[in-house]
Every structure is written in structure tokens, then in C-alpha cells.
Amino acid sequence: MNVGFIGTGNMGRTLVEAFIRSGKLKPSDIIINNRTRSKADRLAETHPGLRIADNSRELVRETPLFFLCIKPGEFRPVLDEIRETVRSEQIAVSITSPVMIRDLEEWLPAKVAKIIPSINHAVLAGNSLFVPGNRLTADDQQMLWNLFSAISQPLRIEEEHTRIASDLASCSPAFFAQLLESLANTAVKETGIPQSSALSLVNQMTQGLARLLAEGGFTLQSLQERVAVPGGITREGLDLLNKEVSPVFHELIQLTHAKYDHDVKKVKHSLGHTAKKNM
Numbered sequence: 001m002n003v004g005f006i007g008t009g010n011m012g013r014t015l016v017e018a019f020i021r022s023g024k025l026k027p028s029d030i031i032i033n034n035r036t037r038s039k040a041d042r043l044a045e046t047h048p049g050l051r052i053a054d055n056s057r058e059l060v061r062e063t064p065l066f067f068l069c070i071k072p073g074e075f076r077p078v079l080d081e082i083r084e085t086v087r088s089e090q091i092a093v094s095i096t097s098p099v100m101i102r103d104l105e106e107w108l109p110a111k112v113a114k115i116i117p118s119i120n121h122a123v124l125a126g127n128s129l130f131v132p133g134n135r136l137t138a139d140d141q142q143m144l145w146n147l148f149s150a151i152s153q154p155l156r157i158e159e160e161h162t163r164i165a166s167d168l169a170s171c172s173p174a175f176f177a178q179l180l181e182s183l184a185n186t187a188v189k190e191t192g193i194p195q196s197s198a199l200s201l202v203n204q205m206t207q208g209l210a211r212l213l214a215e216g217g218f219t220l221q222s223l224q225e226r227v228a229v230p231g232g233i234t235r236e237g238l239d240l241l242n243k244e245v246s247p248v249f250h251e252l253i254q255l256t257h258a259k260y261d262h263d264v265k266k267v268k269h270s271l272g273h274t275a276k277k278n279m
Contacts, residue, residue: 012069
């Protein structure tokens with residue numbers, strides 16, 4: 001089965017390479033198109049056999065399943081381009097959280113789903129967030145679930161929880177990478193430990209933490225309890241983090257939701273205005 005990817009930016013490329021790495025798709029199964037042709041060329045050079053469509057319409061004509069791996073502001077021109085080419089038996093998957101399934105179903109005759117990926121898929125890990133549209137059959141849903149099971153652990157969510165689930169599954173790797181980098185850099189400034197040593201310690205700790213949670217039988221809570229003995233240094237550190245860092249996460253979630261609401265309104269205005277003109 002040919003699978004198309006409209007958009008080969010950071011996440012589009014991650015998906016393409018994850019599916020190839022997992023063996024679920026061969027390069028020859030994949031057709032891509034990108035607004036900046038050079039990005040598509042580089043991806044095709046890395047994976048011989050991968051095909052590049054000259055435009056999005058050509059890609060849609062040749063694929064029963066295609067992914068919209070584009071930014072919210074790019075949906076209107078892309079949908080304008082492909083809507084007359086899309087067929088009712090096709091499946092269109094958006095990976096962009098602020099674009100609502102109902103709006104896509106008004107624009108396209110295809111069966112629609114929203115699946116939010118994560119950078120973790122690059123190592124065939126993490127959750128993919130699965131929101132099926134109303135037209136998907138049970139077989140369609142199973143096919144998509146099986147596809148993403150090769151690169152992730154799919155998790156079905158309600159569309160109203162897309163933002164918070166994305167914060168936890170998709171944004172958190174960057175959030176925690178920054179926190180860990182800050183921890184290492186602060187250690188360097190406060191103690192003079194070589195930066196290479198500090199970063200190595202943090203990286204190895206992170207890998208071990210992941211294994212403890214995945215293979216060691218620990219939960220987040222039980223791990224804290226095991227390390228933080230009463231009256232010890234770790235307990236004092238945890239008390240400080242609970243006091244000073246926890247409020248930051250409240251602000252973080254409020255910020256991401258405010259940005260999400262803003263993007264949803266912008267997309268709805270763009271798509272809703274054009275959809276009414278074409279009804």
C-alpha cells in the first residue's frame with residue numbers, strides 16, 4: 001500500500017524514518033511532497049526508493065492513505081489544492097492538534113483521523129495519540145492502530161484532551177531535556193565539574209530512569225520513595241522542587257492551552273470562511 005506524507009518537516013520526517021526503521025513500510029511504499037523541495041530531496045537521498053510527488057494533488061491521487069504533516073497556518077492552501085482530488089474511500093490523517101476533525105470532514109470527503117506523534121517514535125517508543133473521525137470503519141481504525149503500533153504505543157483519546165495529552169506525550173521530551181540541561185549547566189557553574197562529565201552523568205541517569213520505569217517495576221512515586229530516605233539529601237531536594245517547580249507546571253499548562261485555543265480559532269476562521277464559500 002502506498003502511503004503519502006504531505007510535509008516533511010521535523011515531525012513528518014520523524015514519522016517517515018520511524019516507519020522505515022520499524023520495517024512496517026519500505027521506502028518504495030512511501031510518497032512525499034514538501035513545499036521546500038530540497039527537504040524532500042534530502043529525505044529521498046537518505047532512503048533510496050522513496051518517491052517525491054511534484055505536488056500534493058499528485059500524491060493524493062496515488063495514495064489510499066495520506067498524512068497531513070503541516071503547520072496550522074498551512075492547512076488552508078493545502079486543502080484548497082487537494083480537496084477536488086480527494087476520494088471518499090481514502091484516509092486522511094492530520095498530525096496537527098489545533099485542526100479539528102469536524103472541520104476536516106467538512107472540507108474533505110475522505111475518512112479522517114487525527115494522530116499526534118512524538119519525537120520518541122524515532123526510537124520506536126512513546127505514545128501516539130489516536131483520535132478517530134466519524135467516517136472511519138472498525139477495519140480502518142485497526143489498520144491505523146496496527147501501523148502506529150510498529151513505532152509507538154497508540155493511545156486513544158478524546159479530541160477535547162488533545163492539548164494536554166500532547167503536552168505530556170509530545171512536548172514533554174523537549175521540556176524535560178531543557179530541565180536536565182539546566183541541571184547539568186548549573187552543576188558546572190556551582191561546582192566547577194567539567195561540562196562533559198555533568199552532561200554524561202545526566203544522560204546516563206536519564207537512560208537508567210527510563211529502564212527503571214519500563215523494566216524495573218518502579219512507578220514514579222515508588223522510585224522517589226526508594227531514593228529519598230527520611231531526613232536525607234534527596235528528600236530535602238524533593239521538598240524544594242515540590243515547593244518551587246510544581247507551580248511552574250501549572251503556568252506551563254495554562255500557557256500551552258492558551259496558545260492552542262488561539263491556534264484553534266485561527267484555523268477555524270480560515271477553514272470555516274472558505275468552507276462556507278464552497279458550500
